[in-house]
Amino acid sequence: MAAASSSQDPFELDRLAEELVNREKSRPAVDDDAGHELPIYIPLSHTNPYLTSDVFDVEAFLLSRSHTSLRDLRSELRDYLSTLKEELVKLINDDYEAFISLSTDLRGEGARLGRLKFPLVQLKSQILDSKRQLQVIQDAIQEKLVKRTVLREEKALLHLLLKISESVTRLESLLLIASPVQDDIQKSEMDDDSRPAHLNLVDDSADDRTRGNRAKHLGRVATEYTQLLYHASKARRDNCVFVDEIQWRIDRIRSTLSSDLDHLFSSTLLALTDSRADGKISEVEKAKSIADLTECLRTYDAMGLWRDAEDVLRRDVVRRFVKKSIFPGALNAPPSPIIPHTPFRSSTTPASVASASPLPPRTPYTPFTSFALKTPFQANYGLGSASNSPYAHLLDDSEDPLARMYSQILRFVERDMSKIMGIADKVSLKSLSTGQKEKALTGEKSSDGDGFEIMANVVWEEFGRAIMDELGLVVFAAGRPNEFRKHYETTNAFIRSLEFLAPSVHSVEAMRAHPVYSAFERRWQLPVYFQLRWKEIVSKVEDALSVQRVELSSAKEKHAFVTAQAAAVWVAISACWSAEVFISELSHRFWRLTLQLLSRYKTWLSNSLIPDDRPIPVPADKVGARSATPVDTPSAESVAEDDSILRQYATIILDVRAMHVNILTLWQEEISMILPDAAGEERSNIEDTLRQSLAALTAAALPMSSHIVAILTKRCCDALAPVRSISTQFRAMSNKQMPKEPSYFVASILRPVKVFFGIGVGQGPGAALQEHFLESYATDIFESVAQRYVYHITAMKKTEDSLRRLKKGKKSTFSLFGSSARDDDGKDEERIRAQMILDVEAFGKDGELLGVPLGQSESFRSLTEMVHAVDLPDAP
Template structure:
């Protein structure tokens, strides 16, 4: 057992390192975790350093990358790196030195060997050049032989082509029975000169040409055939000719002299084909017309021949030739028989109703004018290009245009009906067949395109409606009937003829086989010239003078003010001026005057007429303006001050009354006419103008600058705005008449002085206050001046007059209060100075109070009676501010302050 006692635990760790370590660990664990600090990493210089291995060494970037190294240390490091590089270089040289030495030893004797190799190269080069020259010569020889063979092949093909042309010419001459007696060049030349002489154009007319065509001797062999075989034969010849023409075109592009030599034969063949086709087509047309007198079955058998002829014309591209034959054989002869200079010279039928003239429809200044019933005008509508079916214009389902012609007994309408019947009977089937042939040829590519290569696309195909029918009809009408149809200087006849002609053109368009035919007809020069012959601006100028002249004559008349007004005639215009304007407005859109192409001009004239009427009304108002003192009637004031009211001037002379009566009469007439004209104009817009104006759906409702309805409404509103100054003048005159009895209020004290009892009834003059207003509106039993305006203006005008009367009443009551107050002050002053009365005692205070009470009760009764009387005029007194102020004013005693509540 040790003699030493064991040491405590602290003696083994005198510095308490374990405790300190534990505390440090606990503190470290209690700290928040933070990102470790990146310390700079020392990288020694090497070949992998990016700054040293870069293509362009950047000193600044290299120094910045070694910023943590001092310059002395960097210099030392660079020197060490340079020594490393030198050592690596020496090592590399030592490693490859043995191979370098052996290379120089191995190259000994190679120079002689290279010299021996160069010697045979010149010989090889010479041999190669020789071989190349020989090959080039062989290639050129082969190319020459190939070109010669190609030329021979082309010449052979051309010879075959010329043989085909020769065979086609021979075949066609055989098919056409063309004799060819000689084969020598001189005989051919003589035949060619004979052909040129016989085919030279002459100055004969078209009729003579048609006769020559029908008697062509070349066509004689065909008469032995049946029509069907003849049509097929001609079609076969045409197909053969198209092949000949195609082959000749190809040969001509090769500049073959053979084609120039036989060109006269090709021309002779073409002339023969055309002549034969024209003759057969003319005979076919003659067979299907009404003059041939064939049955429908026989005509139906000829239709295939006609179709074959038109198909042949289409193959050859001779559309205009076919149309010329059609014009000469059918259309021109009919036009000459139908449309001539004396066709419309017969007198008109007595049953034909005369077109009413606008001059006879203007008003008489001495009569009243009721609105005439309007006949809606049906404008011309454009033909729909999308219409698939083309109904007959003369069938059971007639169009509106043909019905217009049928319903008229005019000679021009009968002439148009005759033309339409002829076109439908003799030409409609031909047009349909030609249109089908043209459509089929456009959709199918054929060899005939070579024949049509020099023809414009828009000129290809048949166009019978434009070039045959309309060309003849339009030219004949303009040439023979122009003075009668276009009726220059006769507007009524012009309008009638224009309507009939437009109906005829639209009916003619309904007979067209397709919309394209209608477009071609409208694009035809004759159609354009025909449209210009209708001098629509001249027609409008004549109508303008006629309409405006009558309106100006009516506006120059004095305004009628002595004629009695018809109270029941609410749709009656009361003045000749308004009636003239209305007749002018309806005339612009009437069926006897309106023309759709002039819609914009008539629309502008309508607005001008309304503006002119507004200007005339404004002049009337300015001429009859009331004097400034009379016109300044008291205005509306909810809090009327009795002390500040100003009395209206009095006008009691007989002349002033007569002038006011005349002015009232004039203004009533004008206001009634303005309101009737406003409603009638807007009704005219809804029923007629909006339908006649074109493209109404293109205008937006909010577009005031372009919307015709908004423009018309603003023009009408500008006219109705003139009612306000006239209404103000009427209210001023009626107010002056109604306030006359109020002057009796100032004499009320004198009238009530001898009475001992309180009044129980209103004074008699109270019932006469509103009597002029009742008399004006005809409420008192007799017809008043403003009775026609009672329904529209009684409440408005009566209310304003009643307010003015109440305002004037307040003025008189206030004046009465001031007079009573002054008398009371005067009597009090006398009592204070006088001690006794020589002739008796002065009036007592009780008597004065009774007089005041009698006046107040009388005023209350009078005002209450005035309110009751106003209720008979549909006026609500308790809703009138001036009447309420008047009632409060009379309720107070006379001893109170004169200021109103």
């Protein structure tokens, strides 16, 4: 039929038609009109985009007419050409009349245009003459304007010079400086008066400026001086010689103003900070002094003399305290507490008034104590607020002379410097908020930056340099690690507490960026300290690990380690992160040392595997390669050696597990908390590294577990020896009854496992491993013993088969796996089978009590099927 169909349809048109129908059916349903649109014929016209484009693209045009043959396309193009020609002729005919009339109208116009040319030349010459005259007038006006501008500028410059002259004279008058004319008079009067004329002027002009209003007076003088500098800079840009001639007077004004300001600032500081004065200032006078101090600082800031103010503060306040507090024997001298400022009645109070209405004594107030530091960046500096400093307890050690000295320094800074630093910081912030002043007017710009930096340039520079110069050999002595660690901790607590007294975060940043701070940090020889600690820690570990045998720990310490080696490693790792040893700047080195200690302990474990040259029984899954020769009874020496191995390996495995748990706990509770802040991915990598080291340590103990399992398997298999004599025992019995209890040796098969884990027999060497290793060890041992059990039964079957072949005349021979003989041998066989079933069941129950999953044991399943076999081989 196939041949006939192929002959009728050689081109397989039917098949192609069917495929076409199926393909059409498989297409998604669409609108018939949209799916079968025929190409629309668009004739050529002027609106065709391909014909009207700037560049005619032949390929694009042909592709747009792809449905048209070349012959038809040629016909269309010829028709379109004829249409264009007709339209062109029509356009010419329509505009021909207008073209002819245009040529007629233009006749004779050339001569007329030529006549118009001559007046234009004359008109051009007149316009040029007028332009020249206007330019001359414009130049004259511009020259006059320039002269007027020069005169105006000279007049303004003269006014400026007058202002400068008047300002200089006024400043000299305000500062009581003798003018050049007065200098000549003073020279002539020197013979009549022994005192300088300057002092005479001071006496003549003694008013409130020399007393309460002196600070405001200097502030106004500083403002005037700033304006003078501004005017002088403008005049100097015009190259005025007058400014150069009076520059010496400007410099004298500056030096006098600076000197007066320094003197007033110094006297105000002494009034506020000098606790040795007999008469104490009243609250009103104290407030007046603080106001004068604020005004002085504003004046310093206005003039850009921040470093001068810091020099006065350093010289009159800080350096005095440094000299009497920080010296080579300061740590051995008895403590001298700083006397707090206690406001009493003013010494100027009249005695009559004081006796008539005595004021009650005020409670002395000490802002700083070693027990409580002030809150950082407080608004009320040194006014007695509660402490939130986390470093106060580190300086609360009356027995430590260094902590005692630091506490005195902090009390001094808070009592005498905090208020000053706060005021200076506020003045600087206010100055910056109103815009930077033109610092170039005062000369060169300060290289130390703009604004007051009292904490960095005065407080820290003086104390830091004094500590390095006077106490450097004691504080930075790295040769005594315990004292060095204590000094380092105490000094860091002092620095952090000092930063808590800073008026702003910017002050702390400036202090840390100061060169003295960098030099102070470099004085700590942290690498030397680490080397000493490394030697101290590693030497103890190496002493413990130098012994290859396991030694029990004798120390009664709070750790879960049995061996002295593990205890030494744990103590070393704990010491790296203890408060008495750890320094945060050395965290990366202590971390590396921790990993090295774990690696060293792993190496010791690998080298401490006790070599055992005695043959250990091969697991019973390979009994086919073993002979049926009975295993020799182990000697007392080998048993004692195996017991020693079990004890040592059990303690090592216990310590490895304890090390794993304790190290992870130490990581979570301490190490991860005190390591420097790191990104999440970096911290994850650090933890992964630790876990890898612990995993390698655990892997080093795996051979010990295998050795323990091998020894216990050997002992359990030795207890199976009586299995081979069950048949002989039952045949020799006189009272042949069906057994009801398992054999005596079954209870001793898994007894070595129980003895090792201390189950029902007291304390075993692996009692501490019972919770984590009993099930896995018992499962492996049970599987191997079950395989050996199968091997013994198989060997016994082979023996019985050999005996059966020797008893050819008997009808029934012993067959363990399926004989229905009814003679005595058959009854013996039934009793032997029943006994073996009882033994195997008891063996399984014993293993199940140890946590062995019997349902997953292939060897025990084979053993059970073997002893329950019903089909016995026929006798030959």
